[in-house]
Amino acid sequence: MAKMHVSTTINGEPTEFLCDATDTLLDALRGPLGLTGSKEGCATGDCGACSVTVDGRLTCSCLMLAAEAEGREIGTIEGLSQGGKLHPLQQKFLEMAALQCGICTPGFLVASKALLDRNLEPTETEVRYWLAGNLCRCTGYDKIVHAVLETAAEMRGASR
């Protein structure tokens, strides 16, 4: 079967790619687009390692067809830092040791940013439930939750 042509926007850049009708967005990101920061931990939407935003909405890219990216705005981990400067969440994850092996980290960062974009004053419970779709097996989540809360506090301070 012929490949499908998709025009989309990824991390603010107009992007075109070819895919099979059955390819997921994750397949396209990791394959032809070379954006391997999104990880495949399960391919069933249970681990969140492939988290991206689609028109600002947090999505498992393994659960979405690549062809559905047509005309959408996709945000991936590769777009989180701007001009070589880390996003405050990335910086805080480093400072607070909120990662160990790092495989889930891109997904947690994309998900955390999607939370803070909506709610810059999340409670611990809100952070925990928002991130409940992202599995981490190394950290016990403690330092991740602390890092997100701390980043939110700093960003609130900076925006005052």
Added chain:
Amino acid sequence: MTSESNVKWIGKNTIRPDGADKVTGRAAYAADATMPGMIWGKILRSPHPHARIRSIDTSKAEALPGVKAVMTSADFVEFPVDTPVPIGIQDMRWMSRNIMARDKVLFAGHPVAAVAATTEKIAEQALELIEVDYEVLPWVIDVEEAMKPDAPILHDHIRFEGKPSNIAGKLEHTLGDVEAGFAQADVVIERSFRTEPVHQGYIEPHACLVSVSDGKATVWSSSQGQFMVRGMCAHMTGLPQNDIRAIPAEIGGGFGGKTIVYLEPVALVLAMKSGRPVKMQMTREEVFRATGPTSGSVSKVKIGATKDGKIVAAEGTWWLQAGALPGAPIRGPVGCGFAPYDIPNVHTLGFDVVCNRSKVAAYRAPGSPIGAYAVECVMDEVAEALGIDPLELRLRNAAKEGTKAAYGPVFPRIGYEETVRAAMEHPHYRAPLGPNQGRGVASGYWFNAGGESSAQVNINEDGSVVVITGHPDIGGSRASTANITAELLGIDYRKVSVLIGDTSVIGFSNLTGGSRVTYASAMAVTESTREVINTLKARAAKIWGIDPEAVIWENGEARPAGENAGNFEPLTLAEIAAKANSTGGPIGAGKQLNAVGAEGGFGTHICDVEVDRELGIARVVRYTAFQDVGRAIHPAYVEGQIQGGAAQGIGWALNEEYIYDKNGKLDNASFLDYRMPVCSDLPMIEAVIIEVPNPKHPQGVRGVGEVPIVPPLAAVANAIYNALGIRFYSLPMSPPKILAALEQTERLAAE
């Protein structure tokens, strides 16, 4: 050595060297690698838990356009069953049969053949064209069923007490005379326990990319040891080790499960046969079905104590599922179970029982959580029977320097008592509990490991430093290496780059496992750095024209040792580096050693649960873990190990289990159905670091990573008892089980 007062980097939460790559998505894990001309490998797996392979016909698959190679176990070196072929603690006889079935399939999911094709889809189509003729055999998964006289026998060559058996091995430790010990006891409690297999649950599925050109193979893979990968690939294919270069990709979690190979030798054979680079990547379902969980178990533990709270005898027997091939971690419970206690009479016994499910792999302190679960639950009952506080009972019987452990050693200075005292003094232990809440405590022990490590320390022309070690960094060990090197050299840690060398770059280094990496690599890095410092002093002496003995190294500078040595301005590392060529050439040193004196680690945990009586859900609402880590080189990553281990233990206690259907097939092979703790399941986990330095290590390090998974199973069980007054003797304590117990209690109360 560095004195405590001027320590600059050891004990500091520095930014890890690989951090920026990991938060930007740039870090290269095995599945991220590609090569020109790369093709895809896939594995055909057995649908049956137990069957004889009559024949395999691959001709139709080979004829499918796009298929470049097909392989079966006939393409591997055959290791006869009667001759052990050890690599580390693994045996190639079993490892090769685990990754590609020979004669028989032994579990549903057991590989029988593999193909490589130009696309993943063609590879999948080709698998469907492989015809395997199976003679289906009766199967057994449960450990008790597997030991019955009429159980299906997995391996004709395994005999126990002279008869064909599924019991593949036995381990026993004896100290004193338990019979005489129990005779002195005022209280004797004996209980039986059961645990189910649980998976390591690393988020990154196994993956590799193998390229062979001109007979030389390059293997990129996610593993806990590139030298292990090279060794096992060499054994299984017959290639010499110098023809295999194993490159450690970043690893997305392992917890022991990546201390062995599954894909690499298969991809290597496919690459040799096809002449193309071959990439293989497991699905999550394959990870659950065919990679090693840890053993399920049944056990029996008996403890006897006198009225004053002195334990006089202890006995424990553990039967552990090995899965399809021998190798259950029986030394864990048998060696570690009673290790926290100074008990004069101990008898422990363990059995390695094969059954028709995937072969076990190491999982964080292999076997020890299973041991501690039984022992620490019985300890709780003994404390209750004696009317003694459970931590007080542990303190009265705590192992200390000079205690003889039943598994052999006499303990040197250890920090077990300190963990118990810290727990007793912590506000958590006295905090009030709410309705339906309960508190439990438990302790745990792990041996820790030393072993082979290599390091190379090079001084760059500008005075910055590159350190290469040979252990995959699974949780931040590069940060510890940077701290130690910067400390010794007296420079900023940001001047130190730390890399993990591949098998052609750095000397042999044993696995990342056994909580050994920071312990052992720090020794190799320390020795290398000390030699570099000696060279730096000699170069300064040469520049000044004085005796090298008259130079000292302090705060990153060479200085004359005293006034007699002469009056010279100090020379910085950068200044000496700039003159390296004129003073004798490049500066660097590499050391290789076999680290001994790892010394075991102890932890004590306090757990609070709250039980929802309507739904049967036990939630951990507060958790504090106390652990003697020797010396915390990077405290935040030490805490991270403790928190992560505790979280895995909580999952084991409350939710995780392998569930098999009536056909002997795993019924919950996904993250949806195999329920690991998610963020909203857990509270903050407080890690209390206790530092009783290991006298046998230059920085005082003890292994950290494995101990924290040992106590939680019993800590949670004891907390649930405290909340409900009901003791559970099997794991997981999942909602249906708790609900059934609550309903039964209510029924009995009503009658």
